[in-house]
Amino acid sequence: MILMNDFKADPFEMTDAVMKSVERVITSGRYVLGPELEKFESSWAEFCQSKTAVGVANGMDAIELMLRSANVGEGDEVITTPMTAFASVLAIIRSGATPVLADIDSNTALLSIDSVTRCLSKKTKAILLVHLYGHIAKMDEWVSFCKANNLILFEDCAQAHMASLGGKVAGSFGLAGAYSFYPTKNLGAVGDAGAVVTSNEEMAERVRVLRNYGQSVRYCHPDAGMNSRLDEIQAAILSEKLKWLKVFTNQRRFIATQYNKRINNNFVDLMSAPEHEDAHVHHLYVIKSVCRDKLQNYLLNCGIQTLIHYPIPIHHQTPCLSLGRDPQGLIKSENHSKVCLSLPCHPHMTQNQIDKVIDTVNAFNGS
Numbered sequence: 001m002i003l004m005n006d007f008k009a010d011p012f013e014m015t016d017a018v019m020k021s022v023e024r025v026i027t028s029g030r031y032v033l034g035p036e037l038e039k040f041e042s043s044w045a046e047f048c049q050s051k052t053a054v055g056v057a058n059g060m061d062a063i064e065l066m067l068r069s070a071n072v073g074e075g076d077e078v079i080t081t082p083m084t085a086f087a088s089v090l091a092i093i094r095s096g097a098t099p100v101l102a103d104i105d106s107n108t109a110l111l112s113i114d115s116v117t118r119c120l121s122k123k124t125k126a127i128l129l130v131h132l133y134g135h136i137a138k139m140d141e142w143v144s145f146c147k148a149n150n151l152i153l154f155e156d157c158a159q160a161h162m163a164s165l166g167g168k169v170a171g172s173f174g175l176a177g178a179y180s181f182y183p184t185k186n187l188g189a190v191g192d193a194g195a196v197v198t199s200n201e202e203m204a205e206r207v208r209v210l211r212n213y214g215q216s217v218r219y220c221h222p223d224a225g226m227n228s229r230l231d232e233i234q235a236a237i238l239s240e241k242l243k244w245l246k247v248f249t250n251q252r253r254f255i256a257t258q259y260n261k262r263i264n265n266n267f268v269d270l271m272s273a274p275e276h277e278d279a280h281v282h283h284l285y286v287i288k289s290v291c292r293d294k295l296q297n298y299l300l301n302c303g304i305q306t307l308i309h310y311p312i313p314i315h316h317q318t319p320c321l322s323l324g325r326d327p328q329g330l331i332k333s334e335n336h337s338k339v340c341l342s343l344p345c346h347p348h349m350t351q352n353q354i355d356k357v358i359d360t361v362n363a364f365n366g367s
């Protein structure tokens with residue numbers, strides 16, 4: 001079976017270094033909020049061209065804490081996309097703010113500025129831009145749109161580690177960016193982990209306080225925070241794996257380039273190419289097909305695992321049925337959810353596996 005992710009195929013050199021780093025932490029006797037976290041935070045901040053990175057427990061908390069640290073909460077509306085992981089929207093709800101859903105651009109499946117414009121109200125405080133599938137686009141337009149409308153720009157970078165446009169990295173365009181290091185992400189821990197990146201030192205300090213019960217100095221709690229710390233073992237593992245992120249990202253791009261060039265089937269449409277190669281890190285390689293479910297079954301029978309990102313748009317999820325949305329509806333998101341299919345695109349795929357995926361997709365005859 002060709003898998004969507006194949007951690008057992010991680011290079012021995014990396015796994016060996018990861019094991020040694022775990023041993024180092026265990027024997028150090030320091031397990032929470034220690035030197036491994038500080039080390040990872042400073043390398044991740046540098047990587048993200050932000051002044052600071054603050055490690056937290058997961059990507060969803062990173063979004064919630066990013067909003068809270070900027071005083072976005074009750075009474076504020078945050079516009080985002082219904083074509084994302086549920087966590088993006090749940091984090092807005094958890095912050096106390098109200099999510100409002102705008103539609104996507106059908107070529108990229110990314111948030112549409114026109115639709116966001118229709119969602120603006122007096123209460124709109126921020127945009128949560130999701131770099132879906134690892135693709136960042138039109139950042140100049142988003143930055144000026146937010147400036148013109150006096151809105152805060154937040155980035156959900158959970159799928160976009162290392163994506164860059166005009167030399168700027170995901171998470172550095174807006175006030176802050178939220179990262180997830182869930183195992184399947186382009187940089188993944190061995191468990192849950194996340195981070196907020198920002199160049200606003202005041203906000204970073206606020207996240208540090210909020211992730212640790214709202215504690216400023218020991219036993220003093222000026223804020224009702226949460227427990228969302230990133231532990232030393234995961235931080236040490238992330239520092240080791242970070243050394244491989246460039247190589248792995250290049251490999252994802254190599255696979256995507258072959259798919260782009262060689263997938264050719266009347267029942268299959270490709271997504272729009274990025275403005276520039278650096279702008280896409282192919283966390284997911286997504287194709288579209290009007291006979292998506294048949295294609296998925298056929299691929300599975302041929303030994304190829306696929307997934308759907310995402311089969312149910314957020315506004316059809318029970319807790320989100322009454323959320324505000326584009327008055328013209330969210331039709332493009334609905335259509336996308338019916339046709340999208342994610343093919344295996346992980347960095348350990350062999351050339352044989354890449355060829356097999358391409359040949360099998362090309363041989364699909366619609367039934």
Ligand SMILES: *Cc1c(COP(=O)(O)O)cnc(C)c1O
Nearest residue numbers: 058059060085087088158180182
């Ligand atoms: C994975 C993901 C999240 C949530 O990250 P967790 O670490 O699982 O909490 C948020 N947004 C997007 C777009 C994601 O892909």
